[in-house]
Amino acid sequence: MRILAIYAHPADVACEASGTLALHAERGDTVYVLVVTNGEAHHNVITENISSAKMAEVQQVCALLGFASRSFLFLPDRQLEPHKMMSLHIKAEIERHAPDIIVTHIPVSNAKYLGEHEVVGEAVRRAVVLSKHKPDQIFYFPMDNSLDTTDMLCHDLVCDIWIDTTPVIKKKLEAINLIKSQGYDGKCAEKIIEARDGRWGMLAGCSYAEPFLRARAQTYEHLPREKPPVTGPNGLQVEYKLLGDV
């Protein structure tokens, strides 16, 4: 299976759906990564080399997690709007890699304006419409503003796919540790993993998890019967692992 992950920023390659993608790489799937911006606006002082430093970090993350290739569009950060040019660039990458699955940011937000993550998600959605190659599915990954729920997200959306990333959580920690340009290494990486991926795990009924929302409905032969995630007081039945236990 071929997967193309499309992210707004270089750091997203380590911090967002990297656990799920590392699991796929481990089982022999090919993972390509496309980064849309140079990520420079996340620094108060923009230094000349920051974008090349970030590119180097992404290369290290991809090598660590077993991703096949990465490419960059190098659009300026914080100046993004969903425009056709961006979608055409992304369309070209989709046609080049012909992925079975695309992973990208959820294209909507409760905020009054769209941030870069949502803009990129929307550009991907439009790129797939324009593309000659159609992936089987787009899995959208939510950002922090939509993490603390298993129910209704913004615009009445529900993250309906949760991936148990406990087996690769140390790898994800190591990947976030490589993002030194944003100070994500050290204690910050541990905090991100425990507070966010750990919280998602609690909602999903495992130690660590990543949530996704499908772009299109899936067709089944019958109603799927699956165990709901164990949450609330019953969550005590789960034997949670912390980073030191994995």
Ligand SMILES: [Zn+2]
């Ligand atoms: Zn980002």
